[in-house]
Amino acid sequence: MDDDVTHVETETRAPSVIDRYYTRWYRTDLKGKPSEDHCILQHSNRICVVTLAETHPILQNGRTIKSINYQISDCCSRLKNKVSGKSKRGGQFLTDFAPLCRITCEAYQVATGNLTILAIIPFTEGYIAVILPKLEESKSITENLLTRDEFEKVVAKRNIFPSQPS
Amino acid sequence: VMLPLKEKDKPLVQKLLSSGCCPRCVLRFQNNSSFINKSQSDADAEQEADEAPPPKRFKPEETELMREEESPVCPVCLGVLQEHCDQTLASKVAEAIKTENYEFDSLVLSVSLPAQLCVREHSCWLHVKTEVRAKSLVLGKDDVIQVKEAFKWNMQSLVSKTLGGAAVVSKSAFEVGVEFVHPDTDKDCHFLATTCSDCFKPTKNKESVFTRMAVVKALEKISDTNFLKHYPCPPPRHSSSCVSRDVQCLHTSVFIAGRYNKFCRSLPQTPWLINGERRMESSVEELIAGPILETFRATGFNFSSSGREDVDVRTLGNGRPFAMELINPHKPKFNRDQIKKIQQEINDSSDKIRVRDLQIVSREAMGRMKEGEEEKTKSYRALVWTEKPIEKEDISFLNDIKELTLDQKTPLRVLHRRALAVRPRVIHSMSSEYRDTHHFYLELKTQAGTYIKEFVHGDFGRTKPNMCQLLQTETDILELDVESVDVDWPPPIPE
Ligand SMILES: [Zn+2]
Numbered sequence: 001m002d003d004d005v006t007h008v009e010t011e012t013r014a015p016s017v018i019d020r021y022y023t024r025w026y027r028t029d030l031k032g033k034p035s036e037d038h039c040i041l042q043h044s045n046r047i048c049v050v051t052l053a054e055t056h057p058i059l060q061n062g063r064t065i066k067s068i069n070y071q072i073s074d075c076c077s078r079l080k081n082k083v084s085g086k087s088k089r090g091g092q093f094l095t096d097f098a099p100l101c102r103i104t105c106e107a108y109q110v111a112t113g114n115l116t117i118l119a120i121i122p123f124t125e126g127y128i129a130v131i132l133p134k135l136e137e138s139k140s141i142t143e144n145l146l147t148r149d150e151f152e153k154v155v156a157k158r159n160i161f162p163s164q165p166s
Numbered sequence: 167v168m169l170p171l172k173e174k175d176k177p178l179v180q181k182l183l184s185s186g187c188c189p190r191c192v193l194r195f196q197n198n199s200s201f202i203n204k205s206q207s208d209a210d211a212e213q214e215a216d217e218a219p220p221p222k223r224f225k226p227e228e229t230e231l232m233r234e235e236e237s238p239v240c241p242v243c244l245g246v247l248q249e250h251c252d253q254t255l256a257s258k259v260a261e262a263i264k265t266e267n268y269e270f271d272s273l274v275l276s277v278s279l280p281a282q283l284c285v286r287e288h289s290c291w292l293h294v295k296t297e298v299r300a301k302s303l304v305l306g307k308d309d310v311i312q313v314k315e316a317f318k319w320n321m322q323s324l325v326s327k328t329l330g331g332a333a334v335v336s337k338s339a340f341e342v343g344v345e346f347v348h349p350d351t352d353k354d355c356h357f358l359a360t361t362c363s364d365c366f367k368p369t370k371n372k373e374s375v376f377t378r379m380a381v382v383k384a385l386e387k388i389s390d391t392n393f394l395k396h397y398p399c400p401p402p403r404h405s406s407s408c409v410s411r412d413v414q415c416l417h418t419s420v421f422i423a424g425r426y427n428k429f430c431r432s433l434p435q436t437p438w439l440i441n442g443e444r445r446m447e448s449s450v451e452e453l454i455a456g457p458i459l460e461t462f463r464a465t466g467f468n469f470s471s472s473g474r475e476d477v478d479v480r481t482l483g484n485g486r487p488f489a490m491e492l493i494n495p496h497k498p499k500f501n502r503d504q505i506k507k508i509q510q511e512i513n514d515s516s517d518k519i520r521v522r523d524l525q526i527v528s529r530e531a532m533g534r535m536k537e538g539e540e541e542k543t544k545s546y547r548a549l550v551w552t553e554k555p556i557e558k559e560d561i562s563f564l565n566d567i568k569e570l571t572l573d574q575k576t577p578l579r580v581l582h583r584r585a586l587a588v589r590p591r592v593i594h595s596m597s598s599e600y601r602d603t604h605h606f607y608l609e610l611k612t613q614a615g616t617y618i619k620e621f622v623h624g625d626f627g628r629t630k631p632n633m634c635q636l637l638q639t640e641t642d643i644l645e646l647d648v649e650s651v652d653v654d655w656p657p658p659i660p661e
Contacts, residue, residue, distance in 0.1 A: 013551070043582075045581070047579075083586050086585050088586060
């Protein structure tokens with residue numbers, strides 16, 4: 001059978017894990033702050049992985065992240081939050097503009113956040129948060145997000161007409 | 167042969183007859199040893215009696231108990247023993263079995279009666295218990311021969327004869343059920359809900375709370391005086407008798423097990439549905455089940471296996487143990503050669519899978535496949551891509567890694583259906599086979615339940631350590647094969 005034959009491309013890379021299993025969605029200029037772009041990776045099983053887009057100022061000019069603070073307020077920690085069972089009981093409910101964490105890096109502080117989302121599962125390296133949208137929300141959740149193509153257009157425009165930092 | 171009516175039985179019989187009882191119900195309440203030969207009720211006698219022709223004295227027209235009644239329908243059995251214990255019903259039963267073309271060695275006849283018969287039985291018992299006890303043969307209500315029992319004793323032999331001598335016994339894998347209903351008198355039970363509300367809690371599956379079990383329980387609790395306050399004694403007559411519903415045939419499940427190979431990287435193990443829509447045209451389960459269901463003429467199945475592989479993973483070597491429950495098989499018996507033929511048929515029908523060691527197993531044996539699953543080992547072969555160019559020496563150190571414990575946070579790809587946890591899993595050994603500057607084959611022997619793909623690509627760092635960390639470059643898994651599933655069940659069958 002065709003699909004049993006091993007095709008290996010030595011020169012060009014095969015689609016990556018993200019290419020294979022995830023759809024990339026973007027939101028630009030979060031809370032009106034220029035270039036504070038986020039990338040949301042949506043798995044075919046509806047799980048969403050929130051990451052910073054490669055254009056995010058934190059990832060520019062060799063900045064290094066000093067710390068990430070998941071203590072949103074005195075009583076709410078995104079990191080210490082425990083969930084249990086298949087239904088992820090104890091998960092935190094998120095709304096648009098709910099901050100996920102505060103990232104401190106050299107001379108730059110941002111508050112990240114914002115999505116209509118459900119449970120948040122603590123951070124591990126490589127991403128900010130894992131979000132499990134409610135089944136009924138899994139379609140509408142990406143309505144206000146940009147596709148990869150749309151995002152690239154926004155970034156291209158930005159490079160022609162750089163906005164002034166506010 | 168006339169039924170001898172003993173002098174001491176007379177008051178009881180008179181009382182029952184004047185209440186409208188049918189001859190068989192009269193006999194039940196008499197409970198004399200001539201009605202059923204309980205004195206030698208060891209297993210053998212039971213079996214014999216099951217198959218013996220009906221004693222002649224059961225035939226109502228030959229007893230002196232036959233009387234003209236005000237209402238022809240017996241108020242105690244509502245006609246079940248009076249009208250329905252006959253050739254018409256036996257023929258209906260035989261017809262149902264023949265229509266569905268069941269093959270069987272023996273059958274058990276089951277009967278479902280409307281719950282109100284318990285209320286009517288109780289009322290009749292209260293009516294005659296003084297007379298019954300005077301005979302001192304029957305001490306309690308439970309000693310009265312039950313309608314169910316009397317029905318079976320009469321019908322078993324009739325059904326057997328109608329089926330040309332089939333064994334109608336008290337225990338069999340093949341059950342033929344007759345159900346009687348009498349909607350007009352369903353309300354007989356309703357007063358019990360006020361006297362014993364505890365007994366009638368609504369349950370999801372039952373359409374009515376007045377199940378036979380609940381009614382029996384409520385009747386055990388109610389005092390005689392209270393019962394008599396709510397329900398007439400003897401039971402009221404009714405002009406119509408029970409109606410028999412469709413005959414239900416059910417053969418107990420047969421279990422079949424074996425091992426399967428999966429040679430295709432675009433075949434899911436079970437039908438793959440996303441939002442109710444099919445993603446792949448076939449599945450391992452369906453390819454195996456097709457010929458089996460057809461041969462056993464089963465109405466459904468449940469498939470289980472020792473773990474499962476992803477749609478794009480092949481299972482090679484001796485294959486993966488699986489077992490299937492075949493529901494309601496119409497042809498349940500096959501010998502080894504016939505099973506081998508089914509296996510051949512499966513293997514001829516598709517080159518995407520292959521089955522071996524196919525065999526009939528017991529329900530209990532199926533459990534062995536699942537027990538200790540976590541302790542079992544599995545062997546894999548993966549094709550790994552590396553971002554950095556590699557040379558043979560760069561990967562040779564992998565061969566020396568033994569008993570490496572991973573901490574696997576529930577992979578993102580299954581997180582929607584599995585609980586979030588960090589699961590320690592052991593890679594017993596690894597070996598690498600260099601292929602080119604960006605690829606090598608990785609062979610792994612691992613504890614069952616290890617997520618191999620995540621070990622290689624790291625799953626955003628959720629599996630630690632991972633291959634990216636070990637090789638200090640981005641790595642990805644391009645192909646994965648299961649080489650062996652080390653579970654020693656089911657036993658191998660020589661080809
Ligand atoms: Zn009767």
